[in-house]
Amino acid sequence: MNIAAFPFLLPFLTAILLLIWRNPSDLRRNFILASVIGQNILAGWLIYEIFTTSKPIVLAIGGWTPPLGIVLVVDLLAAIMLALSSLMLLGCVLFRYVSVSSSIEHPLREPLVQFLVAGINLTFITGDLFNLFVAFEIMLIASYALLTLEADDWDVKQAFPYLSINLVGSALFLIAVGFAYGIFGTLNIADIANTALSMQDDPRVTYLGLMLAVVFGIKAGLFPLYFWLPNSYPILPASLGALYSGMLTKVGVYVLLRTFTTMLPESLSGVHLLLAWMAGFTMIFGVLGAISRNFVRGILSYHILSQIGYMVLAIGLFTERAIAACIFYIIHHIIVKATLFLIGGAITCLNGTDNLKKTGGLWAVAPVLGVCFLIQAMSLAGIPPLSGFWGKYLIFVEAVIKGQTVGGYYYFLVAAAVLAGILTLYSMLKIWNEAFWKPAQPGHEPRLDDKRWVGMTAVISFFCVISLAIGLGAEGVFQVADKAASMAMDQDMYIQAVLSARGKGVAPSP
């Protein structure tokens, strides 16, 4: 049986069922939890299967033989991303269960989260550019709805910039899709890669690359295009903030990886260089923005940007090791960033606010939470032997090698990355000092009678352990990332795997 469609179908069918089963109850929650655990098992099995066979799983939908119909392709990179999105979904669902009782839950929130994850998963597994557009729209429409569900007038106002920038992004994406069809006469990613091999020097391919870089740069939050992000993410509840900050911008990074490694030819070095410089500026401006904020969610939202910079810098370097480092960094970053957002939620629960002027006194009452925060914050800043260090280290090494072989200007990017790491440490220490070490502020003493924080700390510790395991077992994780990178960059293997797939019927004549 071909299971390539299931990572999309499971959350999608769950969402539809939840729309029918409207009333929130504990039974409904258990059902959702079962579905989410099923998604995690499926994603884990996909990684194992593809890692051992080294072959992508291809499904030609409706029996249309590629390149005519829509294909779903799960290669190792896609399987890793699927595992991460299901893991984040698990964290989001568990965190909400411990923080909100089912009697006051909005009936639409759970189905919308499932639709969001269905869209994200479809983005990962699709092998067709227009289907990618549709997946983006499923994801975005669910994210609009979640952003404004139960929102007050202030929240709605902050959601408007998010909506408008994404509308422009969608229109540009649609144009890029039309443009790709005009150039290549096909929208199948494998077929485009196949055709583009013989069009290496065509300026239209470069133009398409630039357009896609802008479109996905908006989604990922790259330097001149990121202004929608830092103000819209803080309006989300903590559990959803973790899911959004973990997955939504990383979808942009994933699609950049997919288009520039698998789809477009390697000769677009100009576009790669542009991406690297955009990444350098993103790191610096993102971390400076984080320093300027004084509430936890605001600081963390800006840190998403500076960390995106590292990943896109790795894509811009465009060597196989750099792509592997990028995948490693994505794995590390999604878990660490989501955990930090959850810790922000726990701080808010304990202190009643996450404004750093009013928080304080948490180390005395919640040392486990403090240790978790310290581990994740140090990991984000890149202190060895935590997971963030290995990703950063590999990216630095690749950038220095580029600096020695290609041009000295790569050293500026290395310097920017080091500076961003140090400033990250600074702003993380700010949260540490203000929320954990400072004595409790009058009127905002930790509310220990509210027992929700115990469950929250349990969920946070779970992710903390995963993050520690990534850091201490970096060798094993990096081998998986390395294999995913070599599979993503091996265009011939991808083209061969997709175009040799057969539907049920005979191949239709062209």
Next chain:
Amino acid sequence: MVLETAILIGLLFSVATFLILQKSFVRILFGFIILSNAANLFVLSMSGSPDGKDGPVVLSDQPMVDPLPQALVLTAIVIGFGVTAYLVILLYRIFLDHKTTNIDELYAEDLFNEAGAEQVNFEIEPANAREAKEGGS
């Protein structure tokens, strides 16, 4: 036919850009509608010049225009329609909350700074705010 379509697409894009950069909500809304239509027309134009070709409806001896962009544009129109409906409701809600349709007035007083952060509901989940108001049901 190709040249006229190209000019029309360019015109629509420039009008849309102009409208989106205005200060009034209503104009921004119209700008987005025109923008999505311009993008749809662009995709449609990728099926090439229809001169001397049949529509891809029934088999005939004549060559047919490429049907794929037409299939794509149908999907894109539906998606654009859904998003526009959402945008209309969102803007109406903002208008009801703030009694203004001017972007400058709406975002004038509060950038998301310290003062802005204070205004945010700091509860864990919005639902908890309701619980607090109702005295913990």
